[in-house]
Amino acid sequence: MTISDSTTTFHNKKVxxxxxxxxxxxxxxxxxxxxxxxxxxxxxxxxxAGFMEKVDKSTLEALIIGMWGxxxxxxxxxxxxxxxxxxxxxPKLRALFIGDMTYEECEISxxxxxxxxxxxxxxxxxxxxxxxGGNALALDPFTHENLRKxxxxxxxxxxxxxxxxxxxxxxxxxxxxxxxxxxDYGFTGDAALYQxxxxxxxxxxxxxxxxxxxxIADELAAWLxxxxxxxxxxxxxxxxxxxxDVGAEALLRGTQLxxxxxxxxxxxxxxxxxxxxxxxxxxxxxxxxxxxxxEDDGDVYRYVAVGE
Amino acid sequence: MVLLATPGSKRTRLLQAARxxxxxxxxxxxAWRDWLDQPxxxxxALDQPGVLxxxxxxxxxxxxxxxLHDGCRLLGRPPARAPEHGELLAMDAWFAGFAxxxxxxxxxxxxLPWARVVNAPDEICLMTDKLACQRHLxxxxxxxxxxxxxxxxxxxxxxxxxxxxxxxxxLKPRYGSSASGVVAYRRNRAGQQQATTTASIVAGHGxxxxxNVKRIRRHEQAADIAALxxxxxxxxxxxxAWLDKPRCGAGHxxxxxxxxxxxxxxxxxxxxxxxxxNLHLDNLRGDTAALLDDADMAALEAAVRQAAxxxxxxxxxxxxxxxxxxxxxxxxxxxxxxxxxxxxxxxHDTYAAQLLALHRHA
Numbered sequence: 306m307t308i309s310d311s312t313t314t315f316h317n318k319k320v321x322x323x324x325x326x327x328x329x330x331x332x333x334x335x336x337x338x339x340x341x342x343x344x345x346x347x348x349x350x351x352x353x354a355g356f357m358e359k360v361d362k363s364t365l366e367a368l369i370i371g372m373w374g375x376x377x378x379x380x381x382x383x384x385x386x387x388x389x390x391x392x393x394x395x396p397k398l399r400a401l402f403i404g405d406m407t408y409e410e411c412e413i414s415x416x417x418x419x420x421x422x423x424x425x426x427x428x429x430x431x432x433x434x435x436x437x438g439g440n441a442l443a444l445d446p447f448t449h450e451n452l453r454k455x456x457x458x459x460x461x462x463x464x465x466x467x468x469x470x471x472x473x474x475x476x477x478x479x480x481x482x483x484x485x486x487x488x489d490y491g492f493t494g495d496a497a498l499y500q501x502x503x504x505x506x507x508x509x510x511x512x513x514x515x516x517x518x519x520x521i522a523d524e525l526a527a528w529l530x531x532x533x534x535x536x537x538x539x540x541x542x543x544x545x546x547x548x549x550d551v552g553a554e555a556l557l558r559g560t561q562l563x564x565x566x567x568x569x570x571x572x573x574x575x576x577x578x579x580x581x582x583x584x585x586x587x588x589x590x591x592x593x594x595x596x597x598x599x600e601d602d603g604d605v606y607r608y609v610a611v612g613e
Numbered sequence: 614m615v616l617l618a619t620p621g622s623k624r625t626r627l628l629q630a631a632r633x634x635x636x637x638x639x640x641x642x643x644a645w646r647d648w649l650d651q652p653x654x655x656x657x658a659l660d661q662p663g664v665l666x667x668x669x670x671x672x673x674x675x676x677x678x679x680x681l682h683d684g685c686r687l688l689g690r691p692p693a694r695a696p697e698h699g700e701l702l703a704m705d706a707w708f709a710g711f712a713x714x715x716x717x718x719x720x721x722x723x724x725l726p727w728a729r730v731v732n733a734p735d736e737i738c739l740m741t742d743k744l745a746c747q748r749h750l751x752x753x754x755x756x757x758x759x760x761x762x763x764x765x766x767x768x769x770x771x772x773x774x775x776x777x778x779x780x781x782x783x784l785k786p787r788y789g790s791s792a793s794g795v796v797a798y799r800r801n802r803a804g805q806q807q808a809t810t811t812a813s814i815v816a817g818h819g820x821x822x823x824x825n826v827k828r829i830r831r832h833e834q835a836a837d838i839a840a841l842x843x844x845x846x847x848x849x850x851x852x853x854a855w856l857d858k859p860r861c862g863a864g865h866x867x868x869x870x871x872x873x874x875x876x877x878x879x880x881x882x883x884x885x886x887x888x889x890x891n892l893h894l895d896n897l898r899g900d901t902a903a904l905l906d907d908a909d910m911a912a913l914e915a916a917v918r919q920a921a922x923x924x925x926x927x928x929x930x931x932x933x934x935x936x937x938x939x940x941x942x943x944x945x946x947x948x949x950x951x952x953x954x955x956x957x958x959x960x961h962d963t964y965a966a967q968l969l970a971l972h973r974h975a
Contacts, residue, residue, distance in 0.1 A: 312863045342857040377801040
């Protein structure tokens with residue numbers, strides 16, 4: 306079992322579960338996660354309102370929203386509206402994570418998300434937005450002057466999200482992370498579409514590109530290996546997907562990877578011979594969590610890490 | 614001390630190691646298979662004052678098959694074939710045979726009044742019937758997940774969920790051990806459903822067979838889930854409400870606490886990102902002192918004491934619990950719940966600690 310850092314720290318702060326019965330800790334190194342249990346009677350907007358009464362709103366920098374009521378029934382729109390209503394009192398809020406739920410709490414493909422344009426409009430100073438769940442996720446093309454980190458975690462990302470990103474503007478973007486998932490859970494699109502996304506969103510400040518959990522990892526690798534826009538990128542993250550020898554060999558022949566510091570290919574289907582060659586590249590290559598093909602009646606199946 | 618056990622098994626080795634560490638003589642081991650064939654061997658082994666510890670018979674396939682055949686006879690069924698490695702086969706018949714053997718053991722022990730037992734056979738039997746055990750604990754005032762009772766099959770499960778207004782339950786083989794055959798089942802009003810389980814279903818030769826696997830699987834198609842639930846229900850299955858477990862990182866944890874002589878002793882958090890947190894399934898041990906606040910720790914200890922009072926003739930038992938917001942719920946009691954290698958409490962592992970407690974209460 307691995308416990309991912311993303312859920313023990315967020316925005317460089319330690320994650321703490323908010324308990325309405327316990328006094329708040331005002332330390333700037335903590336970020337609270339607001340989350341309901343299945344046995345809770347109150348609603349997320351109520352929990353949020355109670356939190357807002359206790360917290361120093363003028364200094365709050367980051368917030369995590371976990372389970373809202375029954376997230377596989379009711380979407381995130383009510384939560385987004387509640388957050389937006391508090392926005393005028395939150396001048397320092399820089400980071401939001403909406404949908405921090407575990408697999409046990411709610412299967413990622415069951416999380417009903419919401420429409421994010423109102424949130425982005427309400428928080429023009431936001432620097433980091435992390436969204437978990439691609440189901441019913443809606444994103445109109447947007448311009449946001451201050452976002453540095455933009456992440457969507459999904460078991461199957463609809464191409465309409467990628468198309469919206471091809472018309473969006475984030476001039477200060479440093480970290481772009483998209484979990485593409487599989488067709489079984491709603492993924493549509495192809496490598497050419499993500500090429501357009503990158504062409505639109507690559508800024509001189511972009512340092513991290515993650516196209517993760519992708520069923521099309523091999524196709525992504527074949528494109529990225531020769532993508533001139535990788536010139537500024539320090540970390541290329543193709544982890545959690547189904548990358549195999551086809552993608553690995555494309556990366557080994559790549560012409561545009563010279564400036565990378567790190568390439569994360571964890572959860573892969575790459576042969577040992579190619580793993581060895583990748584390990585010899587002049588930057589760090591992470592090859593953790595190797596997978597094996599699942600063969601059934603002569604058909605070979607490969608699974609992404611999150612979504613199956 | 615006499616062990617009714619499987620010679621050379623991990624449990625036997627750990628107990629003997631603890632005895633050596635405490636400078637106690639080696640315990641005599643009576644193999645389950647030998648006792649089943651020749652009960653008088655126990656009279657000979659316990660011909661003078663001593664202690665009998667009953668370990669589970671499951672480590673030995675010969676003893677397992679013996680109990681399975683006994684059970685088939687008692688239930689008027691033809692003898693079952695020997696299960697393959699990891700196969701879940703006629704668990705209800707196995708239990709019938711096991712329960713009968715414990716009854717015989719109990720009568721045999723009444724003629725050996727100088728012999729003490731670590732855990733009495735009738736309480737071992739009650740804890741091994743997981744559904745009866747949960748009812749027993751609830752009757753003794755312990756919090757348990759809401760019980761939906763026996764599940765006769767997939768359609769019956771749907772009816773039970775409707776009746777109880779629930780969308781999330783754990784399905785457990787009534788006579789299973791550990792996570793064997795356990796299914797975490799959830800559905801939503803969009804019509805999706807999911808079963809996460811250690812049971813793998815294999816169809817072939819006109820019969821559906823069930824195997825216990827270490828890699829947890831998920832099923833999402835109604836037909837697959839129905840086949841699984843029906844096959845498990847044929848061996849006796851029950852449902853209980855799915856409790857929220859406290860979160861830790863990207864996963865959750867529940868707790869295993871051991872009661873020794875009625876008092877809470879060893880305790881460990883079982884942390885994992887899957888629905889089954891049993892420690893043999895790639896989950897991690899966590900330090901309870903770091904995870905539980907004072908109220909939760911007090912609730913844990915109080916629940917262990919109370920559970921131990923519900924089993925007064927069991928000197929060593931494990932309790933699986935969810936402790937959250939100052940409340941402890943007991944998920945399961947385990948008469949053989951002391952197999953926690955290397956876990957220390959006051960400097961002793963579970964085996965040394967129970968031997969010391971036996972010595973104190975001699």
